[in-house]
Amino acid sequence: MNEELLSFFKALADANRLKIVGLLAGHPYSGEELAALLGLKPSTVSHHLARLAGIGLVSARPEGYYNVWQLEPAALERTRLLFSQDDLQQVAAGVDADAYDHKVIADFSRPDGTLKEIPAQRKKREAVLRHVAQAFVPGERYSEKQVNTMLARFHPDTASLRRELVGMHLMAREGGGGDYWRLDP
Amino acid sequence: MNEELLSFFKALADANRLKIVGLLAGHPYSGEELAALLGLKPSTVSHHLARLAGIGLVSARPEGYYNVWQLEPAALERTRLLFSQDDLQQVAAGVDADAYDHKVIADFSRPDGTLKEIPAQRKKREAVLRHVAQAFVPGERYSEKQVNTMLARFHPDTASLRRELVGMHLMAREGGGGDYWRLDP
């Protein structure tokens, strides 16, 4: 889920931290100066600087009494690359792509696994039918009678289920009155 | 202070909103699908989408029962430009550049305006001296006696103040024993 990108946005999602970055984009400052410029207490500035340093956007070098903070030009450069199309899609890499199907199937199923109804909306009907199709073993052949028996475990309207399964190319039929078998998607 | 940039970062500083953007970077989704994919309630997704739409990053078009959300490619493009050096420095445009001097002067001044001491650190001494120099009217000329009298209102060590003012080129002196006058910085 690209925690780095999230940390980056969270680090900059604060007015005072943005101001610090803006100030350091001009030239380096000590923590004391930043505190005075922003009207904040040293402890608060320290907190913000630690946060910005955490994502490598700023760094400090001791100089006499002071800790002089500066922007890390390299990090600033990397930053522009972060927001590319590829990185964005990678953000969604962690989400369960089947979560929608699972929810639809759960919504339309009773505890015993039978269907309350056959969804009217296309997308949901397809999700449910993909689920129903998994009752059939790939490679095996079933007579129409067997198919109806198995479909009846889901819903009494076995004819509709059978028609939809074939229409969606989840199942196929040999010739006019032959056996059925499951197709792989 | 570039509220737009701040709103932008705040809008993306949330794991689920980032995921939404990532998902929409792939292809459009309805709110219902997003809710299922993220495991959130419709109201929560609605909240997030409103936030993202607020910065123009996503938009919706009605499609039958559904509201189909998509990423705004133009906004995505603008985004990359936002994080330029110029925009960054503009973020700090709102901060009072003299705040540091003011704080230093306040720290070293008593309520009656006299100095507790002359700062030992260069930066602070300079800030205080710039403040002291403003007691003198530009263009006017002062004898050494007058200068000492005026400096005594700040600190008994008038010799040090006088020397520093000349050294910093805040004041100048005619020849060897002539009058003093204030220089503009």
Added chain:
DNA sequence: AATTTAGTTCGATATCTATCGAACTAAATC
């Protein structure tokens, strides 16, 4: 060595906000 000074860490607090459920709206299906 003692003292001053910038900076950090830690705890407490107040503000912000992500999340949810309930009530409501709009649109499509029956």
Added chain:
DNA sequence: GATTTAGTTCGATAGATATCGAACTAAATT
């Protein structure tokens, strides 16, 4: 027209965090 369904708005709540003060550290000046 009644009903279902996706979506929004609103209020409440729990969790996150910005801010501060106090105690402490490190370094430099005296």
